[in-house]
Amino acid sequence: MSGQQYSTPSVRQLASVVERVAPRDPAKWDGREKAPGAGGIPVQVSEQRARQLWMVVGMYGRAVGREEMPKRASRELAQLFTPPALRAFWALAVAGQLRHWEKDVGKELPVASQRAVRDCLKVLASLSVPDRLVKLPRVEEPGLKPTVDPRQLTAVYRELVDLAGSSPLERDGRGIRAQERARLLAMVSVVLDTGARVGELERMNVDDLGPGLGMVRVVRRPQRAGKGYEEVAFRLGIAQSTVSKVMAGQDARASHQLAHDIRREVEEVQGAGPRVERYELSHAARVALERWLDVRQSLVADIEGGKSALWVTVLQSKAGPPGIRIRAQGLGQSYARGVNVLNWLMAGQPGWEPLPVRMEQLRRAVDPMPLEDEEGQ
Incomplete structure (x- = not known):
């Protein structure tokens, strides 16, 4: 043109x-x-x-x-x-x-x-204007405000390091059994470092941890909010009805190239395909993960096969014996129970900022920066 x-x-x-x-x-x-x-x-x-x-x-x-x-x-x-x-x-x-x-x-x-x-x-x-420093506009991100004050995260990390130790964790008759505590503190630390969703935690394997627990891989599967046809139509400068018809296989008039472009744009907007991100782990996360891996090893010792999961059950359940991969729903429920108790036990402790009782709220409170991105296949 x-x-x-x-x-x-x-x-x-x-x-x-x-x-x-x-x-x-x-x-x-x-x-x-x-x-x-x-x-x-x-x-x-x-x-x-x-x-x-x-x-x-x-x-x-x-x-x-x-x-x-x-x-x-x-x-x-x-x-x-x-x-x-x-x-x-x-x-x-x-x-x-x-x-x-x-x-x-x-x-x-x-x-x-x-x-x-x-x-x-x-x-x-x-x-x-290659010689000019141009100040570009900012993209304002919509969404909910963080539920953990970022200024308090340093204190939270410090407390998690202490809590990952072997000392008893109970108060006024309330407590968290050692195995659940180890898993909870490791999960919280990883979420704070990566912003991982509960489904992304579920899919984590031990080999996603780097040497010396210095980093962790997170497989992102972007959330699909609607079909995104309006967005694709805007990107390509075509009518939204054309996008809808091509995706439904009903527009024979669209050229092969246009149909190809539409499908590719829809896949991108809808988040087709996983994305692998690597995050550096904090000292708190390394301490907590090291303790959890010791606990996990004892739990999976008698399990035949399926020992790759990072997060496993600590009790007998309908799903099977201790040591099997814990599903997303179980992770969320376990997190909620553990954090309720943890907040009760830590209430009034200097520097402790109560953690939200839903993992999604905790995830939204942080904005970690990946070390690098790799396109998953």
């Missing part, structure tokens, strides 16, 4: 920049220039990123000339990346005022689309 179709010089210049790294002509695709990637390392953009870059060019084409945008933004490329222009563009984009389809104008962009637009702005700024 030629930059000449855009009405203002700055957007035409932006289109020319994108043409270099994501040419519209398939014949030029293999010879495309590289764009700055992670850490500033030049890489060739993917087909998905190319579509997103052109989407943002189109959004700029609809933004420039509006009263919210500075008048200078229409004159030259560099003016698109000044703070006033970026603030105005971002506000319009998030509010859904720059959507391609008129019927969708005014629908606020989903967070995933906001991230895609922001990532494209970073690429476009590095290509358009």
Whole structure:
């Protein structure tokens, strides 16, 4: 697509920049220039990123000339990346005022689309004004507020180290048996370090722990919130009904390439395929896990096969003898029981911040940073 179709010089210049790294002509695709990637390392953009870059060019084409945008933004490329222009563009984009389809104008962009637009702005700024430090907009994450005050997490970690020891843990007749306590404290420490969901804990194996208990692998299976067809339609600049028909196998008019792109985008939006992340474990987690592994070893000693699970039952249950993999529901119930008692036992202790009684609340209280990401197969 030629930059000449855009009405203002700055957007035409932006289109020319994108043409270099994501040419519209398939014949030029293999010879495309590289764009700055992670850490500033030049890489060739993917087909998905190319579509997103052109989407943002189109959004700029609809933004420039509006009263919210500075008048200078229409004159030259560099003016698109000044703070006033970026603030105005971002506000319009998030509010859904720059959507391609008129019927969708005014629908606020989903967070995933906001991230895609922001990532494209970073690429476009590095290509358009390489010598300028451009302050990019922030993507405001919706959701519930943390249920554990982050300022108290250091104290919680310190107490967990002490609690992982062999001293009795009981008060006024209430207590947690040693095996359950060891499992609970190790689980809490791992959740604080990784933000793992209960289902992700269930699937953990002993070999997910790194040498010296320095790190742990977490297999993420992103939660699917609806089909995501509206998001895919926005990304590809097509009607949502087209996405629905292709996914239902009912749109024979869609080209093979378009159908392929739609299915791939839907898979991405829906979180198809696991993602493996590695997290560094804190001192508290290492201490707690070391004690739990000793307890676990005694529990699985008489189990034939199936000894890979990190989290196992400590009591006879309907599911089987002690030492078998504990399921997500059992983990959640065990956590709730143990934390209720733990909070009672630790009430009034200096520095202790009561832990939430639902593991999901604890998970949302932290925002750990993985060491690196690997795409699972």
